[in-house]
Amino acid sequence: MHNSPVPISDRLALFPDSTRVQQDALFIAGQDLGSLADRYGTPLYVYDRLTLEAAAADYQSALRKYYPAPSHITYAGKAFLCKAIAEWTQTHDLFVDCTGEGEIAIAVAGGVPPQNILVHGVNKSISDLQAAVQYAGTIVVDNTAELQRIHNLFPNPELRFPGLWFRLLPGVAVSTHHSHTQTGQYDSKFGMTREEIMQAVQMSKSVNLPVNGIHFHQGSNFRDPEPLIPAIDMALDLAKEISFRGEWHFCPGGGWSVAYHEDEVPNPSIESYVRGIAEAVIEGCHQRGLDLPHLHLEPGRSLIGRAGVAIYRVGAVKQRGDKTWWLVDGGMADNPRHALYGARYSCLTVAGPGRERNERVSIGGPYCESGDVLIEDLLMPKVEEGELVAIPVAGAYQLSMSSNYNGARRPEVLMLEAGRATSMIRRETTDDLLRRDLPLG
Numbered sequence: 001m002h003n004s005p006v007p008i009s010d011r012l013a014l015f016p017d018s019t020r021v022q023q024d025a026l027f028i029a030g031q032d033l034g035s036l037a038d039r040y041g042t043p044l045y046v047y048d049r050l051t052l053e054a055a056a057a058d059y060q061s062a063l064r065k066y067y068p069a070p071s072h073i074t075y076a077g078k079a080f081l082c083k084a085i086a087e088w089t090q091t092h093d094l095f096v097d098c099t100g101e102g103e104i105a106i107a108v109a110g111g112v113p114p115q116n117i118l119v120h121g122v123n124k125s126i127s128d129l130q131a132a133v134q135y136a137g138t139i140v141v142d143n144t145a146e147l148q149r150i151h152n153l154f155p156n157p158e159l160r161f162p163g164l165w166f167r168l169l170p171g172v173a174v175s176t177h178h179s180h181t182q183t184g185q186y187d188s189k190f191g192m193t194r195e196e197i198m199q200a201v202q203m204s205k206s207v208n209l210p211v212n213g214i215h216f217h218q219g220s221n222f223r224d225p226e227p228l229i230p231a232i233d234m235a236l237d238l239a240k241e242i243s244f245r246g247e248w249h250f251c252p253g254g255g256w257s258v259a260y261h262e263d264e265v266p267n268p269s270i271e272s273y274v275r276g277i278a279e280a281v282i283e284g285c286h287q288r289g290l291d292l293p294h295l296h297l298e299p300g301r302s303l304i305g306r307a308g309v310a311i312y313r314v315g316a317v318k319q320r321g322d323k324t325w326w327l328v329d330g331g332m333a334d335n336p337r338h339a340l341y342g343a344r345y346s347c348l349t350v351a352g353p354g355r356e357r358n359e360r361v362s363i364g365g366p367y368c369e370s371g372d373v374l375i376e377d378l379l380m381p382k383v384e385e386g387e388l389v390a391i392p393v394a395g396a397y398q399l400s401m402s403s404n405y406n407g408a409r410r411p412e413v414l415m416l417e418a419g420r421a422t423s424m425i426r427r428e429t430t431d432d433l434l435r436r437d438l439p440l441g
């Protein structure tokens, strides 16, 4: 077996900006992850505020630099939403993309004002639409049946009726690591074809519904922006056909990638992504004689993914043939991404992170599924049972997709900033698990 040629800096580059190795252990925002794990228990999720602030600033400054008309960042709430994160979004005046009534309720509780709430969803229910009309500034309409439901529910749109955007299915997907994270391909369940959108435009005109934007989202976790160009062209052709004038809105979704593993470093540049989109929209509008729209970008993982770290404790080490298993105290219940679509991750030990890596390990969880795996085949140092490990880029689509499988109680979630840890979500208890259950009677 070879000793690791990989320097620790390769893996540290995946961790939040304020991560340091001090006293031979991992610290984030000046705090020792080992002490936090002892105090709050494991699995434990921590978010670094500095990294979040930096990502929001990167997006906003790139938009200011490359796009001369109004622009907005919409935080994709599906990546991870709780009251504290909703509150944080408003310190940057971000829009918040909410999928349905539940996320709308969290955004409202976190103080997001109606003009900054945008509602998504591929099959919005009546109660989703009622919540959207009450609390949101924008509904992104996914299909003509939904448009009909909106009209049936609100036959006489009031003045504060949210603006409606139509979601285009461009028929072009971005390249992602798994088909389950693609949404723009011709046979996707998301959005409307060009013909369906023109039908929806006629419908909304005939009943006076306020349509003022076009949206598409081709997939998540891509780093080649090329497929955005034909989709932008298609959306601008539609905008021309609809004859948007004056203030109108255009959103080419989110999905920009972050590096999850050291062989994906460096992180793709947010500035070049924003620049590419801005230039294509400016040029495309110019060619078609369109007014420049308000440009909206909708990042999730590239805004919050890198800010999060998941900390687990190793409970047992097993040797099975050539394979070494580390069994930790969390897994697919707090992070189903590997089980769902083979997501890859990296890892450092919390103590002695620079130890020689001389063993290929797979990291599995405590749940009764062979697919309950977080990491496969990663070079790590030898560990003792009871040691802590930290998995970076844990900020997006982990907790938001977490479950109570096998009675798992969801982890505590902390925000870390300059020597301060604030609990954003407390650890679930068995009482929480039982709260919704009723006796047969």
Ligand SMILES: Cc1ncc(COP(=O)(O)O)c(C=O)c1O
Residues within 6 Å of the ligand: 076, 078, 079, 097, 120, 217, 219, 220, 221, 253, 254, 255, 256, 298, 299, 300, 301, 302, 396
């Ligand atoms: C409509 C929409 N917008 C934005 C996003 C955010 O994607 P990402 O977190 O990859 O940036 C998603 C993710 O699924 C989405 O469905």
